[in-house]
Amino acid sequence: MNILAQNALVVQELAVNLGDFYLQDFNLAVAEGEYYVILGPTGAGKTVLLESIAGLHPVEGGRILLAGANLVAVPPEQRGIGFVYQDYMLFPHLSVAQNIAFGLTLRGEPKSVIAERVAELAQLLGIAALLHRAPRTLSGGEQQRAALARALIVKPRLLLLDEPLSALDPETSLSLQRELARLHRELGTTTIHVTHDFEEAVALGDRIAVLNEGRLVQVGAPEEIFRRPATEFVARFVGARNIFTGELQHLDNGYSHLQLPALEIAVLTELTGRVHASLRPEDIVLSEEPLHSSARNCFRGRIVEIAERGMHIAVTVSLPPEFTCVITRRSLEELGLHVGREIYLSFKASAVHIFGG
Amino acid sequence: MRALFANKMHVIFLALGALLVFFLAWPLFKTVTASSPALLWETLLEVEVRNAILRTFYASFLATTIAFVLGVPLAYMLARTEFPGQELVQGLIDLPIVVPHSAAGIALLMVFGRRMWLGRLFERVGIRFVSNFPGIVIAMLFVSLSFLVNAAREGFEAVDPRLERVARTLGASPWQAFWRVSFPLAWHSILSGLILMWARGLSEFGAVVILVYHPMVAPVLIYERFESFGLDYARPVAALLILICLAVFVLLRLTARKRGVV
Numbered sequence: 001m002n003i004l005a006q007n008a009l010v011v012q013e014l015a016v017n018l019g020d021f022y023l024q025d026f027n028l029a030v031a032e033g034e035y036y037v038i039l040g041p042t043g044a045g046k047t048v049l050l051e052s053i054a055g056l057h058p059v060e061g062g063r064i065l066l067a068g069a070n071l072v073a074v075p076p077e078q079r080g081i082g083f084v085y086q087d088y089m090l091f092p093h094l095s096v097a098q099n100i101a102f103g104l105t106l107r108g109e110p111k112s113v114i115a116e117r118v119a120e121l122a123q124l125l126g127i128a129a130l131l132h133r134a135p136r137t138l139s140g141g142e143q144q145r146a147a148l149a150r151a152l153i154v155k156p157r158l159l160l161l162d163e164p165l166s167a168l169d170p171e172t173s174l175s176l177q178r179e180l181a182r183l184h185r186e187l188g189t190t191t192i193h194v195t196h197d198f199e200e201a202v203a204l205g206d207r208i209a210v211l212n213e214g215r216l217v218q219v220g221a222p223e224e225i226f227r228r229p230a231t232e233f234v235a236r237f238v239g240a241r242n243i244f245t246g247e248l249q250h251l252d253n254g255y256s257h258l259q260l261p262a263l264e265i266a267v268l269t270e271l272t273g274r275v276h277a278s279l280r281p282e283d284i285v286l287s288e289e290p291l292h293s294s295a296r297n298c299f300r301g302r303i304v305e306i307a308e309r310g311m312h313i314a315v316t317v318s319l320p321p322e323f324t325c326v327i328t329r330r331s332l333e334e335l336g337l338h339v340g341r342e343i344y345l346s347f348k349a350s351a352v353h354i355f356g357g
Numbered sequence: 358m359r360a361l362f363a364n365k366m367h368v369i370f371l372a373l374g375a376l377l378v379f380f381l382a383w384p385l386f387k388t389v390t391a392s393s394p395a396l397l398w399e400t401l402l403e404v405e406v407r408n409a410i411l412r413t414f415y416a417s418f419l420a421t422t423i424a425f426v427l428g429v430p431l432a433y434m435l436a437r438t439e440f441p442g443q444e445l446v447q448g449l450i451d452l453p454i455v456v457p458h459s460a461a462g463i464a465l466l467m468v469f470g471r472r473m474w475l476g477r478l479f480e481r482v483g484i485r486f487v488s489n490f491p492g493i494v495i496a497m498l499f500v501s502l503s504f505l506v507n508a509a510r511e512g513f514e515a516v517d518p519r520l521e522r523v524a525r526t527l528g529a530s531p532w533q534a535f536w537r538v539s540f541p542l543a544w545h546s547i548l549s550g551l552i553l554m555w556a557r558g559l560s561e562f563g564a565v566v567i568l569v570y571h572p573m574v575a576p577v578l579i580y581e582r583f584e585s586f587g588l589d590y591a592r593p594v595a596a597l598l599i600l601i602c603l604a605v606f607v608l609l610r611l612t613a614r615k616r617g618v619v
Binding site for chain 2: 051054055056075076077079081082083085089091092093102103106107150151154156
């Protein structure tokens, strides 16, 4: 990774002490243009971490490098780091338009330029009709769109999103999640998004970092985190899962077909289009002969890895793609499994959990 | 309305409360109605009365202005930060509410008196407090600043600090975040604090009379006329002052309600 790239963020040995909360020796690296999701339980210090990066808390030590320049001594207004809170934090005494315009108004931009940019961003976020309204008259989803527009209008080098979808109802949350993905595709803003929701993390993150007790315990691509949790905490918090991304195909006998790059699996869902799918390792059955029961999915693959994981054995089978299954030591011996052996793998369509992209 | 006479307890509570309201309203009503409008008008035309009332308004206005400039920043710091001795400062701010106001006047004399070093220092630049207009201002300031500082502090406390933080990330300096976000949002509270403080200053007698008997503020004038000439002579001035304060207070409640405060 090129840490000197225009908008790459590197946090080194950061120490923050707020009395009842502290971070120590905290490290983090986000590539330019990356959508980086920090996943962690409530109370893991995610907000304090983001606020520290934005310069809103004094740090006791360490470095915060943006494009290689240390920002620790730079006041927040000069960092060019945008911030969006879970509960929007729109200025209640200003209209939606004035909220969005806030950053440009501070810079003393001409009124015509401001009006043009506000209209542009309102258009981008689908809130053009709400500009004259007071923030409190907006729904949660609309307020969060306004807050995003307000953060984006100043073209931040880095965008920090603090649980931006957590206060919204599931439907609104999903639609705004797609919006975030689209905005990131269109604008390419380097983004750090913190959440406690693993589906959100998978759907949005180029990489996911799992935070626990003020420390990143694992960083990697979504599949990696869920397939190979590095610690017991990660495994328990995210739950070990097989994660796939694919396109949903036509309905057939009540089943949808999820088209993965090299495989098509039957699933149960109302969704269409591009989605993510997760499958718990313990929901996969391994057998010597193909199983044709109520399990709708049965494939033949080759074992590429067998790893002990506590009381269980994790067996990775490549079809491709790779599936990780969990079996007991006893079935390992009974089936006589070893790396390189071909084996049948089955799971029910209903065991595959489909969620939005 | 429906629940007003819902049970015996309500009826008894109402009766008890009514006594207190009566106790409050009756004397005020009697004072105001005892003098004819013509007499009130005549009283208002008296130079001594008019000057005393204007002097009172002006002195209280100046005291409120000083408290605004010095007290709003203090209120902000009390609301937003933690510093050693904060409890002590907060206690001090509340103190004038409980200290007898004549005692407050004595205390001010101990510092701003003509033989005290600070009093002498001010006198050197032409500001004398004892028996002089500035004395009225500091007496009013002393006894009524609690109202403004506390109202402003509560106003700032009600503003989520994260609103300021967002403003900072959007390019606002600490000053800009204050003037564009915190101050406008706390303004309703500050405004009601200002009006309350001003009204409290108008009615101050005890502290003022110790420092400054002459020139007279309206409450001192009422006292003097009562002492020297009796009830009939003091009453029209009292009625005038009550009416004026009542008008100001009603105006305050109305504007405050319109703005959604109080």
